[in-house]
Amino acid sequence: MTPALEATGLGRRYRRTWALRDCSLSLPPGRVIGLLGPNGAGKTTLLSLATGLLRPSTGDVHVLGRPPRSAIAEVGFVAQDKPLYRSLTVAETLSVGDWLNPRWDLALARQRMARADIPLRQKVGSLSGGQRSQLALAMALGKRPKLLLLDEPVADLDPLARREFLKILLDEVADSGVTVVLSSHLLTDVERTCEYLVLLAASRVQLADSSEALLRRHRIATGPRAQAATLGSEHRVIHAEYSANRASLLVRTEHPISDPAWTVRPASMEELVLAYMSTNA
Numbered sequence: 001m002t003p004a005l006e007a008t009g010l011g012r013r014y015r016r017t018w019a020l021r022d023c024s025l026s027l028p029p030g031r032v033i034g035l036l037g038p039n040g041a042g043k044t045t046l047l048s049l050a051t052g053l054l055r056p057s058t059g060d061v062h063v064l065g066r067p068p069r070s071a072i073a074e075v076g077f078v079a080q081d082k083p084l085y086r087s088l089t090v091a092e093t094l095s096v097g098d099w100l101n102p103r104w105d106l107a108l109a110r111q112r113m114a115r116a117d118i119p120l121r122q123k124v125g126s127l128s129g130g131q132r133s134q135l136a137l138a139m140a141l142g143k144r145p146k147l148l149l150l151d152e153p154v155a156d157l158d159p160l161a162r163r164e165f166l167k168i169l170l171d172e173v174a175d176s177g178v179t180v181v182l183s184s185h186l187l188t189d190v191e192r193t194c195e196y197l198v199l200l201a202a203s204r205v206q207l208a209d210s211s212e213a214l215l216r217r218h219r220i221a222t223g224p225r226a227q228a229a230t231l232g233s234e235h236r237v238i239h240a241e242y243s244a245n246r247a248s249l250l251v252r253t254e255h256p257i258s259d260p261a262w263t264v265r266p267a268s269m270e271e272l273v274l275a276y277m278s279t280n281a
Protein backbone atom coordinates (compact mmCIF):
# COMPACT_ATOMS: atom_id res chain seq x y z
CA MET A 1 0.00 0.00 0.00
CA THR A 2 1.23 3.50 -0.81
CA PRO A 3 2.26 5.33 2.36
CA ALA A 4 0.12 8.34 3.24
CA LEU A 5 3.31 10.32 3.83
CA GLU A 6 6.87 9.31 3.08
CA ALA A 7 9.89 11.39 3.99
CA THR A 8 13.50 10.56 3.16
CA GLY A 9 16.32 12.55 4.75
CA LEU A 10 13.91 15.45 4.92
CA GLY A 11 15.28 18.64 6.45
CA ARG A 12 14.46 22.33 6.60
CA ARG A 13 16.88 24.97 7.77
CA TYR A 14 16.37 28.64 8.58
CA ARG A 15 19.80 30.25 8.22
CA ARG A 16 21.90 28.18 10.64
CA THR A 17 18.97 26.69 12.61
CA TRP A 18 17.52 23.34 11.63
CA ALA A 19 13.74 23.34 12.15
CA LEU A 20 13.67 19.68 11.06
CA ARG A 21 16.55 17.39 10.12
CA ASP A 22 17.22 13.84 8.89
CA CYS A 23 13.52 13.02 8.93
CA SER A 24 12.81 9.63 7.40
CA LEU A 25 9.29 8.31 7.89
CA SER A 26 6.71 6.13 6.22
CA LEU A 27 3.23 6.73 7.59
CA PRO A 28 0.63 4.02 6.99
CA PRO A 29 -2.65 4.94 5.24
CA GLY A 30 -6.09 4.81 6.86
CA ARG A 31 -4.94 5.59 10.38
CA VAL A 32 -5.15 8.47 12.83
CA ILE A 33 -1.53 9.43 13.45
CA GLY A 34 -0.50 11.62 16.38
CA LEU A 35 2.35 14.09 15.88
CA LEU A 36 3.79 15.00 19.26
CA GLY A 37 6.71 17.10 20.39
CA PRO A 38 7.65 20.03 22.60
CA ASN A 39 7.40 23.65 21.41
CA GLY A 40 9.74 24.28 18.49
CA ALA A 41 10.31 20.56 17.79
CA GLY A 42 9.47 20.87 14.08
CA LYS A 43 5.83 19.67 13.91
CA THR A 44 4.49 22.65 11.92
CA THR A 45 7.57 22.52 9.70
CA LEU A 46 6.92 18.84 8.85
CA LEU A 47 3.23 19.52 8.08
CA SER A 48 4.11 22.59 5.99
CA LEU A 49 6.65 20.55 3.98
CA ALA A 50 3.98 17.85 3.45
CA THR A 51 1.53 20.38 2.04
CA GLY A 52 4.13 21.99 -0.23
CA LEU A 53 3.84 25.32 1.58
CA LEU A 54 7.54 25.00 2.47
CA ARG A 55 10.32 23.58 0.33
CA PRO A 56 12.86 21.19 1.86
CA SER A 57 16.50 22.21 2.38
CA THR A 58 17.47 18.52 2.16
CA GLY A 59 15.79 15.25 1.20
CA ASP A 60 12.25 14.91 -0.05
CA VAL A 61 8.68 14.18 0.96
CA HIS A 62 5.88 12.45 -0.91
CA VAL A 63 2.23 12.43 0.07
CA LEU A 64 -0.11 9.75 -1.30
CA GLY A 65 2.81 8.65 -3.49
CA ARG A 66 3.29 12.03 -5.16
CA PRO A 67 5.19 15.29 -4.60
CA PRO A 68 3.09 17.52 -2.27
CA ARG A 69 2.01 20.02 -4.92
CA SER A 70 0.67 17.27 -7.23
CA ALA A 71 -1.41 15.79 -4.42
CA ILE A 72 -2.89 19.07 -3.18
CA ALA A 73 -6.46 18.32 -4.38
CA GLU A 74 -6.52 15.25 -2.13
CA VAL A 75 -4.96 16.80 0.95
CA GLY A 76 -6.90 18.76 3.57
CA PHE A 77 -4.86 21.04 5.81
CA VAL A 78 -5.94 22.95 8.91
CA ALA A 79 -3.13 25.33 9.83
CA GLN A 80 -2.38 26.24 13.44
CA ASP A 81 -3.70 29.83 13.03
CA LYS A 82 -6.84 28.68 11.07
CA PRO A 83 -6.63 31.36 8.35
CA LEU A 84 -10.21 32.31 7.36
CA TYR A 85 -11.74 35.52 5.94
CA ARG A 86 -13.25 37.38 8.90
CA SER A 87 -15.62 39.50 6.80
CA LEU A 88 -17.34 36.50 5.13
CA THR A 89 -20.26 34.66 6.67
CA VAL A 90 -19.99 30.94 7.43
CA ALA A 91 -22.21 30.19 4.38
CA GLU A 92 -19.98 32.35 2.13
CA THR A 93 -16.88 30.60 3.47
CA LEU A 94 -18.38 27.21 2.62
CA SER A 95 -19.21 28.53 -0.88
CA VAL A 96 -15.56 29.52 -1.37
CA GLY A 97 -14.71 25.88 -0.63
CA ASP A 98 -17.24 24.90 -3.31
CA TRP A 99 -15.61 27.20 -5.93
CA LEU A 100 -12.07 26.12 -5.14
CA ASN A 101 -12.48 22.35 -4.88
CA PRO A 102 -13.71 20.08 -7.66
CA ARG A 103 -14.89 17.34 -5.24
CA TRP A 104 -16.40 19.67 -2.63
CA ASP A 105 -19.11 18.15 -0.41
CA LEU A 106 -21.20 21.15 0.61
CA ALA A 107 -23.83 19.02 2.35
CA LEU A 108 -21.18 17.45 4.61
CA ALA A 109 -19.65 20.84 5.47
CA ARG A 110 -23.10 22.31 6.28
CA GLN A 111 -23.98 19.28 8.37
CA ARG A 112 -20.79 19.85 10.39
CA MET A 113 -21.83 23.44 11.06
CA ALA A 114 -25.32 22.34 12.14
CA ARG A 115 -23.87 19.75 14.53
CA ALA A 116 -21.61 22.39 16.07
CA ASP A 117 -24.60 24.81 16.35
CA ILE A 118 -22.89 27.43 14.21
CA PRO A 119 -25.39 29.55 12.22
CA LEU A 120 -24.57 29.80 8.50
CA ARG A 121 -25.34 33.53 8.46
CA GLN A 122 -22.85 34.42 11.22
CA LYS A 123 -19.72 36.41 10.26
CA VAL A 124 -16.46 34.47 10.66
CA GLY A 125 -14.98 37.46 12.53
CA SER A 126 -17.59 37.06 15.28
CA LEU A 127 -17.02 33.30 15.82
CA SER A 128 -15.21 32.12 18.95
CA GLY A 129 -11.78 30.48 18.60
CA GLY A 130 -13.35 27.04 19.03
CA GLN A 131 -16.07 27.78 16.45
CA ARG A 132 -13.40 28.89 13.96
CA SER A 133 -11.64 25.55 14.56
CA GLN A 134 -14.90 23.74 13.79
CA LEU A 135 -15.33 25.77 10.58
CA ALA A 136 -11.73 25.13 9.53
CA LEU A 137 -12.26 21.38 10.06
CA ALA A 138 -15.54 21.48 8.07
CA MET A 139 -13.66 23.21 5.22
CA ALA A 140 -10.97 20.53 5.26
CA LEU A 141 -13.46 17.63 5.48
CA GLY A 142 -15.68 19.14 2.74
CA LYS A 143 -12.78 18.63 0.36
CA ARG A 144 -13.23 14.87 0.91
CA PRO A 145 -9.45 14.49 1.32
CA LYS A 146 -7.49 11.25 1.35
CA LEU A 147 -5.02 12.80 3.77
CA LEU A 148 -5.98 15.29 6.45
CA LEU A 149 -3.19 17.26 8.12
CA LEU A 150 -4.26 19.06 11.29
CA ASP A 151 -1.88 21.38 13.14
CA GLU A 152 -3.02 21.60 16.77
CA PRO A 153 -6.70 21.54 15.82
CA VAL A 154 -8.13 21.13 19.33
CA ALA A 155 -6.06 23.71 21.20
CA ASP A 156 -8.97 26.23 21.30
CA LEU A 157 -11.73 23.75 22.09
CA ASP A 158 -13.37 23.11 25.44
CA PRO A 159 -13.20 19.49 26.70
CA LEU A 160 -16.65 18.57 25.38
CA ALA A 161 -16.03 20.15 21.97
CA ARG A 162 -12.63 18.44 21.88
CA ARG A 163 -14.18 15.05 22.48
CA GLU A 164 -16.79 15.73 19.78
CA PHE A 165 -14.10 16.95 17.35
CA LEU A 166 -11.98 13.83 17.87
CA LYS A 167 -15.05 11.61 17.54
CA ILE A 168 -15.81 13.20 14.15
CA LEU A 169 -12.28 12.42 13.04
CA LEU A 170 -12.61 8.78 14.06
CA ASP A 171 -16.00 8.56 12.30
CA GLU A 172 -14.44 10.04 9.15
CA VAL A 173 -11.61 7.52 9.22
CA ALA A 174 -14.13 4.69 9.63
CA ASP A 175 -16.44 6.05 6.86
CA SER A 176 -13.99 7.25 4.23
CA GLY A 177 -10.63 5.70 5.13
CA VAL A 178 -9.00 9.15 5.27
CA THR A 179 -5.56 9.22 6.89
CA VAL A 180 -5.31 11.85 9.61
CA VAL A 181 -2.08 13.36 10.91
CA LEU A 182 -2.85 15.35 14.01
CA SER A 183 -0.32 17.49 15.86
CA SER A 184 -1.10 18.17 19.50
CA HIS A 185 0.37 18.87 22.90
CA LEU A 186 -2.51 17.03 24.56
CA LEU A 187 -1.19 13.56 25.16
CA THR A 188 -4.44 12.20 26.59
CA ASP A 189 -6.31 13.17 23.40
CA VAL A 190 -3.60 11.71 21.22
CA GLU A 191 -3.48 8.52 23.28
CA ARG A 192 -7.26 8.12 23.03
CA THR A 193 -7.47 8.87 19.31
CA CYS A 194 -4.27 7.82 17.59
CA GLU A 195 -3.11 4.29 16.81
CA TYR A 196 0.25 5.47 15.51
CA LEU A 197 2.60 8.07 16.98
CA VAL A 198 5.37 10.23 15.61
CA LEU A 199 7.39 12.05 18.21
CA LEU A 200 9.70 14.91 17.29
CA ALA A 201 12.22 16.43 19.67
CA ALA A 202 15.27 18.57 19.01
CA SER A 203 14.21 18.78 15.32
CA ARG A 204 14.52 15.03 14.82
CA VAL A 205 12.17 12.04 14.71
CA GLN A 206 12.60 10.21 18.02
CA LEU A 207 9.77 7.70 17.61
CA ALA A 208 7.50 6.59 14.79
CA ASP A 209 5.49 3.45 15.29
CA SER A 210 2.12 2.03 16.25
CA SER A 211 1.15 2.73 19.88
CA GLU A 212 0.94 -1.01 20.46
CA ALA A 213 4.52 -1.62 19.24
CA LEU A 214 5.86 1.33 21.24
CA LEU A 215 4.33 0.04 24.46
CA ARG A 216 5.57 -3.48 23.73
CA ARG A 217 9.19 -2.31 23.25
CA HIS A 218 9.56 -0.16 26.36
CA ARG A 219 9.84 -1.09 30.03
CA ILE A 220 10.39 0.70 33.32
CA ALA A 221 13.11 -1.03 35.34
CA THR A 222 13.60 -0.09 38.99
CA GLY A 223 16.62 -1.33 40.90
CA PRO A 224 19.98 -0.55 42.53
CA ARG A 225 21.64 2.61 41.26
CA ALA A 226 25.05 0.92 41.36
CA GLN A 227 23.90 -1.57 38.70
CA ALA A 228 22.37 0.96 36.31
CA ALA A 229 25.48 1.08 34.11
CA THR A 230 25.43 -2.72 33.71
CA LEU A 231 21.79 -2.66 32.64
CA GLY A 232 22.64 0.24 30.30
CA SER A 233 25.32 -1.86 28.60
CA GLU A 234 22.76 -4.58 27.78
CA HIS A 235 19.71 -2.49 26.93
CA ARG A 236 19.15 1.02 25.55
CA VAL A 237 18.32 3.37 28.41
CA ILE A 238 16.24 6.30 27.14
CA HIS A 239 15.76 8.12 30.41
CA ALA A 240 17.01 7.66 33.97
CA GLU A 241 15.83 9.02 37.30
CA TYR A 242 17.83 8.49 40.47
CA SER A 243 16.93 8.73 44.14
CA ALA A 244 19.53 7.95 46.84
CA ASN A 245 20.71 4.46 45.86
CA ARG A 246 17.78 3.51 43.58
CA ALA A 247 17.42 4.00 39.84
CA SER A 248 14.29 4.09 37.68
CA LEU A 249 15.10 3.58 34.00
CA LEU A 250 12.97 3.77 30.88
CA VAL A 251 14.47 1.07 28.69
CA ARG A 252 13.93 0.29 25.02
CA THR A 253 14.38 -3.40 24.45
CA GLU A 254 13.19 -6.28 22.30
CA HIS A 255 14.27 -8.79 24.99
CA PRO A 256 13.06 -9.44 28.52
CA ILE A 257 15.16 -8.00 31.37
CA SER A 258 16.06 -11.15 33.27
CA ASP A 259 18.40 -9.79 35.99
CA PRO A 260 16.51 -10.37 39.30
CA ALA A 261 18.01 -7.17 40.76
CA TRP A 262 15.51 -5.21 38.63
CA THR A 263 11.75 -4.90 39.06
CA VAL A 264 10.31 -4.55 35.59
CA ARG A 265 6.89 -3.21 34.53
CA PRO A 266 5.34 -1.90 31.31
CA ALA A 267 5.85 1.81 30.61
CA SER A 268 2.78 4.02 30.24
CA MET A 269 2.48 6.09 27.09
CA GLU A 270 2.92 9.24 29.17
CA GLU A 271 6.21 7.98 30.68
CA LEU A 272 7.41 6.97 27.26
CA VAL A 273 6.52 10.24 25.51
CA LEU A 274 7.91 12.45 28.30
CA ALA A 275 11.19 10.50 28.31
CA TYR A 276 11.71 10.95 24.56
CA MET A 277 10.50 14.56 24.65
CA SER A 278 13.21 15.48 27.13
CA THR A 279 15.92 14.23 24.79
CA ASN A 280 18.37 16.79 23.38
CA ALA A 281 19.84 14.78 20.55
Ligand SMILES: Nc1ncnc2c1ncn2[C@@H]1O[C@H](COP(=O)(O)OP(=O)(O)OP(=O)(O)O)[C@@H](O)[C@H]1O
Nearest residue numbers: 014018019020037038039040041042043044045046
Ligand atom coordinates in the same frame (compact mmCIF):
# COMPACT_ATOMS: atom_id res chain seq x y z
N1 LIG B 1 9.98 31.25 9.46
C1 LIG B 1 10.89 30.86 10.35
N2 LIG B 1 12.07 31.51 10.48
C2 LIG B 1 13.02 31.11 11.36
N3 LIG B 1 12.86 30.05 12.20
C3 LIG B 1 11.71 29.36 12.12
C4 LIG B 1 10.67 29.73 11.21
N4 LIG B 1 9.63 28.86 11.37
C5 LIG B 1 10.01 28.00 12.35
N5 LIG B 1 11.25 28.30 12.79
C6 LIG B 1 11.99 27.58 13.86
O1 LIG B 1 11.99 26.21 13.53
C7 LIG B 1 11.82 25.42 14.72
C8 LIG B 1 10.64 24.49 14.56
O2 LIG B 1 9.44 25.26 14.51
P1 LIG B 1 8.01 24.61 14.34
O3 LIG B 1 7.02 25.74 14.23
O4 LIG B 1 8.04 23.63 13.22
O5 LIG B 1 7.84 23.84 15.73
P2 LIG B 1 6.53 23.17 16.38
O6 LIG B 1 6.94 21.81 16.83
O7 LIG B 1 5.37 23.25 15.46
O8 LIG B 1 6.32 24.10 17.66
P3 LIG B 1 4.96 24.49 18.47
O9 LIG B 1 4.56 23.26 19.23
O10 LIG B 1 5.46 25.57 19.39
O11 LIG B 1 3.94 24.96 17.49
C9 LIG B 1 11.71 26.41 15.88
O12 LIG B 1 12.98 26.52 16.47
C10 LIG B 1 11.30 27.70 15.20
O13 LIG B 1 11.78 28.81 15.92
